Amino acid sequence: MDGNDLTEPLPLQLLRDLQAAVGTDWIFSDPDRMVVYETDAQTAHSQAPHAVVLPATTEEASEVVHALHGHGILMIPRGAGTGLSGGAVALRGGVVVGTSRMTGILEVDHENRRALVQCGVLNNDLNAAVAPYGLHYAPDPSSQSACTIGGNVAENSGGPHCLKYGVTSRYVTALRVVLPDGRVTWLGGQGREQGAFDLAGLFVGSEGCFGLATEVEVALLPLPEAARTLLVIFETIEDAGRAVTAIISRGLLPAALEIVDRNTIRAVEASIFAAGYPTDAGAALVVEFDGVEAGLERHAEEAARCCLDAGAREVRHAESDQERMALWKGRKKAFGAMGRLAPDLLVQDATVPRSRLPGVLARISEIARRYDLQVANVFHAGDGNLHPNLVYDRRDPEEGRRVEQASAEIMKVCVEAGGTITGEHGVGVDKRKYMHLVFSPAELEILRGVKQVFDPMGLCNPGKVLPDGQEAP
Amino acid sequence: MTAPLRSFLAEVVSAGTLLPEPERARWAVNGAIPSAVLMPSSEEEVGRILARASQEGWGVLPAGFGRWLAGGGGANVELVISTRRLRDVQEYEPADLTFTAGAGISLSSLAEATGANGQWLPLDPPGGEEGSLGAAVATGMGGPLGQWYGPPRDHVLGLTMVSGDGEVLRWGGRVVKNVAGFDVTRLCIGSWGALGVITSVSGRLFPLPEVDVTLILEGHQRFSLLPHARALALSSLPLAALELLDPLDWKEGGSRSPAGLVVRLLGSREEVEAMETRVPREAGDAGVFKRLEGEESRAFHGRLGRWEEGAGLVLRMVALPSLLGAVLRLVEDSQAQWKRFPAQEGLDVRVAAHVGAGVVRVAVWGISLEGDGLRGGWVEALSGLREVLEGMGGSLVLSSGPAPLVREVGTWGGRRVEKTLMQGLKRQFDPQGILAPGRFAG
Ligand SMILES: Cc1cc2nc3c(=O)[nH]c(=O)nc-3n(C[C@H](O)[C@H](O)[C@H](O)COP(=O)(O)OP(=O)(O)OC[C@H]3O[C@@H](n4cnc5c(N)ncnc54)[C@H](O)[C@@H]3O)c2cc1C
Ligand SMILES: Cc1cc2nc3c(=O)[nH]c(=O)nc-3n(C[C@H](O)[C@H](O)[C@H](O)COP(=O)(O)OP(=O)(O)OC[C@H]3O[C@@H](n4cnc5c(N)ncnc54)[C@H](O)[C@@H]3O)c2cc1C
Numbered sequence: 001m002d003g004n005d006l007t008e009p010l011p012l013q014l015l016r017d018l019q020a021a022v023g024t025d026w027i028f029s030d031p032d033r034m035v036v037y038e039t040d041a042q043t044a045h046s047q048a049p050h051a052v053v054l055p056a057t058t059e060e061a062s063e064v065v066h067a068l069h070g071h072g073i074l075m076i077p078r079g080a081g082t083g084l085s086g087g088a089v090a091l092r093g094g095v096v097v098g099t100s101r102m103t104g105i106l107e108v109d110h111e112n113r114r115a116l117v118q119c120g121v122l123n124n125d126l127n128a129a130v131a132p133y134g135l136h137y138a139p140d141p142s143s144q145s146a147c148t149i150g151g152n153v154a155e156n157s158g159g160p161h162c163l164k165y166g167v168t169s170r171y172v173t174a175l176r177v178v179l180p181d182g183r184v185t186w187l188g189g190q191g192r193e194q195g196a197f198d199l200a201g202l203f204v205g206s207e208g209c210f211g212l213a214t215e216v217e218v219a220l221l222p223l224p225e226a227a228r229t230l231l232v233i234f235e236t237i238e239d240a241g242r243a244v245t246a247i248i249s250r251g252l253l254p255a256a257l258e259i260v261d262r263n264t265i266r267a268v269e270a271s272i273f274a275a276g277y278p279t280d281a282g283a284a285l286v287v288e289f290d291g292v293e294a295g296l297e298r299h300a301e302e303a304a305r306c307c308l309d310a311g312a313r314e315v316r317h318a319e320s321d322q323e324r325m326a327l328w329k330g331r332k333k334a335f336g337a338m339g340r341l342a343p344d345l346l347v348q349d350a351t352v353p354r355s356r357l358p359g360v361l362a363r364i365s366e367i368a369r370r371y372d373l374q375v376a377n378v379f380h381a382g383d384g385n386l387h388p389n390l391v392y393d394r395r396d397p398e399e400g401r402r403v404e405q406a407s408a409e410i411m412k413v414c415v416e417a418g419g420t421i422t423g424e425h426g427v428g429v430d431k432r433k434y435m436h437l438v439f440s441p442a443e444l445e446i447l448r449g450v451k452q453v454f455d456p457m458g459l460c461n462p463g464k465v466l467p468d469g470q471e472a473p
Numbered sequence: 474m475t476a477p478l479r480s481f482l483a484e485v486v487s488a489g490t491l492l493p494e495p496e497r498a499r500w501a502v503n504g505a506i507p508s509a510v511l512m513p514s515s516e517e518e519v520g521r522i523l524a525r526a527s528q529e530g531w532g533v534l535p536a537g538f539g540r541w542l543a544g545g546g547g548a549n550v551e552l553v554i555s556t557r558r559l560r561d562v563q564e565y566e567p568a569d570l571t572f573t574a575g576a577g578i579s580l581s582s583l584a585e586a587t588g589a590n591g592q593w594l595p596l597d598p599p600g601g602e603e604g605s606l607g608a609a610v611a612t613g614m615g616g617p618l619g620q621w622y623g624p625p626r627d628h629v630l631g632l633t634m635v636s637g638d639g640e641v642l643r644w645g646g647r648v649v650k651n652v653a654g655f656d657v658t659r660l661c662i663g664s665w666g667a668l669g670v671i672t673s674v675s676g677r678l679f680p681l682p683e684v685d686v687t688l689i690l691e692g693h694q695r696f697s698l699l700p701h702a703r704a705l706a707l708s709s710l711p712l713a714a715l716e717l718l719d720p721l722d723w724k725e726g727g728s729r730s731p732a733g734l735v736v737r738l739l740g741s742r743e744e745v746e747a748m749e750t751r752v753p754r755e756a757g758d759a760g761v762f763k764r765l766e767g768e769e770s771r772a773f774h775g776r777l778g779r780w781e782e783g784a785g786l787v788l789r790m791v792a793l794p795s796l797l798g799a800v801l802r803l804v805e806d807s808q809a810q811w812k813r814f815p816a817q818e819g820l821d822v823r824v825a826a827h828v829g830a831g832v833v834r835v836a837v838w839g840i841s842l843e844g845d846g847l848r849g850g851w852v853e854a855l856s857g858l859r860e861v862l863e864g865m866g867g868s869l870v871l872s873s874g875p876a877p878l879v880r881e882v883g884t885w886g887g888r889r890v891e892k893t894l895m896q897g898l899k900r901q902f903d904p905q906g907i908l909a910p911g912r913f914a915g
Contacts, residue, residue, distance in 0.1 A: 111707070111795040112831075134709060156652045167650060169659065170627050185891055195870065195885025195913050197668075197895055198613070201626060201659030205652050222709035245568050251591055251680035291711055294747030295740065351648040355568035384569075385650045423650035431653070438653050442640050446901055447654050453897035465654065 003092025003462060004074050010050050010095070014071045018053055018095075021063035026054040026101065037096050040083040041143075042347065044394070045429050049076060049090035056101040058176055058184055058214040065212060066182025068095055069459060075180065076461050077208040079120065079151030082143045084347050085428025087154070087207050091463050097212055099150050105129045106215065113220045114173065119150025119213050126218070135220040138165040141424070142332055149216050156205030158424040160331070163382035164255040164290075165221070167424070169204040176215035177203065180460035189217070202450075207426050208461040210454040224290035227255070228300040231327040232285040232307040233278055233314040237261050237377065240283040241358040243310035244381045247287070247303050248354065254303065256288040257382030258331045264376045265330065267341050273333035275326060281313070285381070286331050334378040335389075341376065342391035346403055350411060352419030354384040363413045364388045371406040373399075385423035386414070411437060432467040474508050477529055478551065485521055486511060492555070500539045502550050504876040507534070510553045516633060516641045516672045519554060523670065523907075524639030526552060532910040533637075535666035537577060537605030543873050549910045556607045559672055562586050564647065571630060571647045573675040576607025592678040595622040595713075599834070599872075601778035607671045613663025616778065617714035617737065620829040626662045628676045634661060634669035637903025647675040660898065666909040668902040682713075682739035687770040688752055688762040692732030695719050696801045701756040702734050702828045706794060708755040710748055713739040716777070717797075717826040723763065725776065734759070737774065780825055784836035786874040788855075792867030794831035799865065801826070804835055807858055811837070814851070815844050834872075842875050855882045862886075885913055 010029075018027045028034065029051040039046045050073070055061040068075045074094025081088055090096055099120035107116040110133035117126055123144035126137050140159035141147055147157070153175065158167040174189035188200025203210055234240040240259050247254065260268070265277045265284060277284050285307065289299045304315045318324035338345050352360045361377065368375035368390070379386045388410055392399045411421050411434045421427070421434045435444065448466055452458075482491060492500070492510035500510045513519045526533050531551040536542060538557060556577030564573040567590040574583055580594070580602040587593055597616035598609045610632065615624035622628070631645025645651055645658035661668055692698040702717050714737035721733025736752055738745045753762060765773050781787050792800050801824070808822045821838040842848040855878070859869040868886050871879055895913070899906070 109793075109795075112793045156656070158650050162650070166623070166627055169656065170623060185894075187891065195868070196891075197898060197913075198626065198659050198663055199891060199894060201662070202656055202898075204659070205656045209655075225709055248570060249568055251683075253680055291740075292744055292747050295743035298741065298743060351650045353566060353569040353571065353648055355566055380650070383649045418646070419648050420646050420651045420653045422653050423648070424652055426652055427654065435654065438646070440643075443642050443644070443654075446636075446642065446657070449901035450655055450657070450660075450898065453894060453901065 004050060004094050006050070006093045010073065011071055014067055014073060017067035018051075018064055021060050021067065022053055022055050026056070028052055036081065037078065037098070038089070040081045040086060040088045042084045042086050042428070042430065043344070044346070045086035045089045045091060047089055047091050047093075049096040050093055052096045052098055054098045054101045058178065061097065061178045061212055061214050062182050062184050064097055065178045065180065069181045069457065072457070072459065074459050074462060075212070077150070077154065077212045079148035079154070080122070080146050082147045083151060083155065083428065084349065084425040085422070085430050087426055087428040087461070087464055089429065091429060099148060099212075102214060108133065110135060114217060115220060116215060116217045117149055119148060119153070119216055121149050123147055123149060123152060130220055131223070134223050136223050137218055138171060138221050139168045142335065149218070150213050153204050153213050153216055154206065154208050155424065155426045158380065158383070158385065160256040160258050160380060163257055163380065164253060169201060171219045172200055172204050172216060173219050174217035175200050175203055175213045177211045177213050179211045180455040180457065205426075207428060207465050209451055209465055211460060224255070226293040226296055227288055227290040227324065228296045229318040229324045229327050230287040230300055230304060230307075231277075231316040232287065232304070232312045233281045233316075234283045234285065234310075234312050236282040236311075237361055238358050239311040240285045241361060241381065243285060243307040243312060244357065245355060246306035246310055248382070250302060250306060252299055252303055254287050254299075254382060255290040256286060257380070258286040259377070259379050259381045260284050260331055260334055261377040263341075263374060264334050264338065264378050267376060268330045268333055268337040271333070271337035271340050273329060273337050275330035275333070277330045284330060286327060331378070338376055338389060338391065341374065342393055344392050344394045346390040346392065346407065347425070348388045348390065348407060348410060349385070349422050349425040350414040350419060351383065351385045351423035352414050352417045354382070356417040356419070357381065357384060360386070360413060360417050360419075364410055367406050367409045367413070371402040373402060373406055380423070383423065384419065408434070427465045429464060432465065435467045478508055478531070481525055481529070482509060485525055487514070487518065490514065490518065500536070500542065500553050502534055502542045502553070503879060505550065507550045507553045509551075510539075510555060512555045512557045514558045516559075516635060519635040519670050519672055520639040520641055522552070522554060522639070523635055523637060526907050527638045527905040530905060531907060533907050534909055535611065535670040537608035538579075538603075540604060541600055541608070541873070543876070543879065554670055556605060556670070556672065563673060564675075567592060569647070570678045571649070571675060572678060573647055573673055574606060575673050576605060576610070576671045578606050579603050580606060580609065587678055588681065591681050593681050594628060594676055595679055596625060596628060597774065597778055598625075599778070599781065601775065606674050610662055610674050611664065611666055611671055617716050617774070617827060619827060620715050621711055621713045622679070626659060629658060629662055629674060630677055631658055631675040632661060632671050633673040634671050636669045637905060637908045641672075642669070645675065649677060665912050667899060667912050669908065683741045684739070684745040685767055685770045686738045686745050686749060687765040687773055688736040688738070688749065689721070689723050689765070690734040690756070690759050690762050691721060691723075691730040692734070693730070695731050696805065698732050698734040698759070699798055699801060701759040703794075703797065704757045705736065705752065705755055706828045710751060710755060711740075712748075713737040714774075715828040717824070717828055719824045723773065735777070736762070737770070777825070780823070781834065781836035784838050784873075785840035786837040786878070787872040788835040789870040789872050790833040790835065790862055790867065792831050792862060792865050794829060796865055796867070797826065797828065797831055797833070800833050800862070800867070803858065803861060804833065807854065810854060814847055816841065817847070840875065842877060848877060851878055852881045859886050
């Protein structure tokens with residue numbers, strides 16, 4: 001079979017080697033303790049691994065991976081398990097190597113605006129550690145209170161403020177990596193533009209397929225001195241989309257432009273996260289500008305004008321930090337609240353050129369109607385990054401099938417509009433079947449080759465990103 | 474020229490693709506003139522040429538206009554493929570702030586096309602805007618604007634390349650966020666032609682700033698402005714560029730001061746005005762800044778972009794920004810040493826540093842290897858300098874210099890790189906190893 005037989009226990013010698021590497025407390029295979037390791041936040045894919053190992057240092061991780069490699073056992077890197085494409089799930093068995101003990105902030109070098117952290121550090125904890133220096137780590141996935149820097153690296157995560165600041169790969173300057181054979185190496189680093197391929201750049205976004213990143217060096221930015229935040233209420237989502245286009249066409253560069261649609265607003269308002277968004281609205285748009293104080297007011301006013309011209313019914317301004325948080329709340333808690341709409345939620349993720357947003361959104365609602373599904377849209381409008389989320393009940397297999405079919409059509413529509421099948425959540429397991437929509441057979445062959453360069457034995461997180469031959473169209 | 478090459482030129486290459494004979498000499502790579510310079514007019518033609526070259530094992534150097542072919546180190550080259558005729562703007566949707574253009578478009582032509590819609594690609598690689606887009610991406614090299622906007626890797630959304638065996642491959646796309654598949658786009662940026670001929674590039678544009686102001690502080694002693702430069706680098710002001718120049722020519726043909734600090738401010742009127750009042754204060758009351766605005770400011774940076782034109786030797790030194798002072802002292806000591814070489818007392822040595830990034834560029838005019846022990850002296854001096862920098866955790870690249878010197882010292886340093894990974898990756902794209910032979914993975 002492809003992978004490790006789940007009915008076969010791990011070899012005894014391997015268990016001894018793993019215990020020697022991390023100590024008996026940090027390797028386990030009892031079902032109770034492993035249950036959280038069966039899925040990530042996209043619960044559709046579920047499989048308990050053979051065992052879970054939690055190393056505390058690069059050296060321990062290297063010993064662990066070396067031992068697994070020696071026995072031909074699969075290695076599945078895992079951060080906090082907040083991934084939304086099944087990337088950290090051991091679908092083919094093997095051992096999950098978790099990073100939850102690797103939470104050291106090794107260095108904050110404020111003079112050079114950089115930090116070196118262990119991969120299991122949470123995004124928020126890194127920010128808390130550098131804030132006293134007036135610095136921050138810019139990529140801000142909505143899951144930042146829970147997700148790890150290692151997971152962000154593996155997924156090349158984005159966030160609301162990536163419109164202005166860019167995604168993870170812009171900020172990762174060097175990586176210490178345990179390669180799939182257990183060898184430890186540095187990728188990137190000082191003067192990386194010189195004399196070498198950008199291996200750190202290639203590793204970012206590799207979804208755990210190239211090895212385990214154990215230490216991450218990141219670039220930090222000074223905290224913006226001031227911000228202006230608007231919450232704009234629209235009758236229709238199309239109006240909100242037009243407002244976004246108008247703001248960009250005017251030459252304004254907001255730090256964030258985020259939209260939630262009617263279904264999302266209703267879910268939020270019915271939940272414990274109620275943020276005071278009007279439930280009869282078609283959409284709400286959060287607009288934020290940041291930078292030096294001067295000029296922000298005018299930019300905010302110009303953006304408000306664009307919105308009103310596009311048919312906005314109300315513009316709310318935040319006067320304090322507290323009010324700013326309140327305006328953001330409905331957006332930030334959207335995923336949490338949607339969980340209430342139905343037992344299951346398929347969080348979709350795709351990108352289209354911004355100017356195609358209105359047309360694509362209309363196509364998506366038409367597709368949802370046709371398959372009799374409810375779609376709730378939350379998206380990074382400024383980046384054209386859509387999350388058309390489908391609510392369903394997995395116990396109803398027929399509905400599950402409709403969700404599958406609708407998703408496939410949505411992906412096609414996004415690709416045809418000049419976009420792509422994932423903007424930030426990754427390919428993981430789910431989207432391997434759509435890879436041929438964006439890559440030719442020759443390109444897929446190169447991607448396979450690149451994976452083999454890092455992982456010649458195919459032991460590192462197999463069954464992710466790359467389609468198996470038979471899944472081609 | 475060999476017989477197979479002659480027949481190839483007759484059969485595979487269409488009319489207009491072969492560069493006329495008299496011009497070929499200008500395309501020498503480290504002193505060696507290639508057998509032919511080809512200017513294909515389509516990706517497919519690039520593919521046909523490379524497929525054949527792979528079969529025959531001919532070394533190929535991808536190029537733009539051939540303005541800086543020496544840059545990437547020794548290449549044993551039979552053919553040069555220039556992207557000069559791949560220069561269309563293929564797609565430009567102002568509302569998306571994205572574009573796709575042929576690799577052979579010059580940055581200035583691209584700026585013209587996007588400027589008409591109040592947008593720009595904030596990239597200013599060395600050599601100025603007459604260089605090609607493809608070369609900026611292939612070298613991965615940015616300039617002063619990197620302080621705020623970042624290097625080319627932060628602007629490129631996708632690219633089309635032709636691999637060593639002639640396959641046309643498209644990576645990334647024209648959307649700002651894209652994590653489908655491994656990030657081969659990144660891998661190609663800064664790959665110096667070793668993985669393929671980049672034929673088109675998609676990138677992200679920015680709104681043109683309302684106001685463009687440059688503040689210039691003059692110093693009376695070399696390197697005297699460093700403390701002010703570092704203070705600004707550590708402020709929270711979003712400066713577009715922060716450059717230390719020693720010496721400073723701030724006007725063409727004007728007088729020269731020993732040192733200069735250049736601060737570029739881009740943004741809205743209010744924002745720039747606010748920053749302008751803060752810069753002298755945050756720089757630690759450094760004195761009176763000269764001020765250039767609009768066209769004057771742009772022209773100044775245009776000249777700065779061509780700063781090392783005509784230099785016989787160009788070095789690029791990188792270290793952590795906090796080590797800038799130490800690197801500048803090294804340059805000062807080196808300069809004194811070089812000038813003691815026989816017949817080198819008249820050397821003109823200039824320095825330009827990207828303060829925020831910790832990059833120090835050194836350009837030398839008047840270098841000569843023709844003299845007693847001169848060549849050995851230079852080799853030893855530069856190798857020693859590199860060793861010291863590497864000891865500091867930094868690096869030294871010999872961006873250009875007399876061919877024998879480049880050969881002996883090497884363009885890139887002995888920085889620890891993952892040789893197995895590099896070579897493995899190279900083989901995926903260029904199985905016969907014909908592209909940019911001798912460059913870092915070859
Ligand atoms: C409510 C919610 C909101 C979200 N919002 C956003 C958002 O705004 N933007 C966004 O981009 N994503 C978002 N996500 C998705 C998710 O949080 C990110 O993908 C995150 O980066 C995953 O981090 P993690 O530590 O949980 O990784 P995991 O889920 O544990 O793993 C994700 C992948 O990374 C690999 N991996 C993990 N650690 C390492 C390592 N050290 N070395 C190598 N590979 C590793 C795993 O093998 C797996 O393939 C959201 C998720 C949720 C649940
Ligand atoms: C005066 C001057 C000083 C310069 N100083 C530096 C410097 O210090 N450091 C530095 O890195 N650069 C330097 N450059 C190069 C510069 O940054 C640009 O890359 C160059 O000006 C572009 O010119 P071109 O289009 O003629 O590129 P070329 O000179 O034709 O090519 C430049 C390099 O890029 C590669 N290349 C070009 N196009 C492609 C393509 N489509 N696909 C793959 N590979 C390609 C070539 O192999 C070559 O190595 C300098 C240029 C000049 C004119």
